[in-house]
Amino acid sequence: MSDMPFDSSVFPQRHLLGIEGLSPVDISLLLDRADEYVGLNRSVGGKLDTLSGRTVMNLFFEASTRTRTSFELAGKRLGADVINMSVSTSSIKKGETLIDTAMTLNAMHPDVLVVRHASSGAVKLLSEKVNCAVINAGDGRHEHPTQALLDALTIRRRKGHLDGLQVAICGDILHSRVARSNIHLLNIMGARVRLIAPKPLLPAEAERLGVEVFYDMEAGLRDCDIVMMLRLQMERMESNFFPTMREYFHFFGLDYAKLQAAKPDALIMHPGPMNRGVEIASDVADDIGRSAIREQVEMGVAVRMACLEVLSLNLVHEEPSVPEEVQDELEGDEA
Ligand code: NCD
Secondary structure, three states, X not given: OOOOOOOHHHOOOOOEOOOOOOOHHHHHHHHHHHHHXXXXXXXXXXXXXXXXXXXXXXXXXXXXXXXXXXXHHHHHHOOOEEEEEEHHHOHHHHOOOHHHHHHHHHOOOOOEEEEEEOOOOHHHHHHOOOOOEEEEEEEOOOEOHHHHHHHHHXXXXXXXXXXXXXXXEEOOOOOOHHHHHHHHHHHHOOOEEEEEOOHHHOOOOHHHHOOEEEOOHHHHHOOOOEEEEOOOOHHHOOOOOOOOHHHHHHHHOEXXXXXXXXXXXXEEEOOOOOOEOOOEOHHXXXXXXXXXXXXXXXXXXXXXXXXXXXXXXXXXOOOOXXXXXXXXXXXXXXX
């Protein structure tokens, strides 16, 4: 970790709502900074006070293990106060709207709100109503920017670069915000993306995303450097896309036989949670030589530290506006 103070003002964004719209410089800045935190995270008792006095609120309207915990750890490693709002115990259960909840939390002056929501666009909407920084921790099928950043950091550390790599993203692309953020990031950074999925699990606009589309694993995996598997998101499916899980695994599940088509040193990735035996065989997922799945989780903390740091140090708190009549009254009282 360098002792140089970090000049966060070079990151021009107030919020991190998606990868789309970021520049290669923005992305490299976050990845470089995250890379510096990996060592700190491996050291016993490694903790900084960069964000001491700052408050990070985790607001998760959808289930999460990795993302929520790693944001919490990231904030704590940087010395911030971290508050976790669980939807099951909050007023959202009592019918409070997304915006009312956001306004309530905003009134407590957090520095960063980390939000996950089931609807695409909900996090952006919320960011327009609050005066703190907002990080999208996954909104519907739209974006999951910190996942794409941690995937990129994992790849960059293993392969040394992102540009020119052939990356295959396989499985339920239709419902995946992870796929969408990764497609943006990999395209921006000069990698080449292939999507492999059965037709019903591909978004209609797939061909327009600057990717190559394959309906067959063997053809799609041929000579690729990275194999990124995605979970079948049953909870977002209105109808049965596949007769049986066995059949899905037969055609689209990653096993050693299908992996033969990829480069011999191809890296296996999965954002988690995994459905073993559905989109990926257990022995492939646990192959310590080839699978980077655990490393992805580790990189998640470092990437979220970089994002929290960059956005909170950029923050200039706006004074809450006091209505004129209240202002007059206050001034009158003082007199
Ligand atoms: C993903 C998500 O929630 O979008 N998980 C994660 O954040 N690691 C992918 C998924 O749920 O399958």
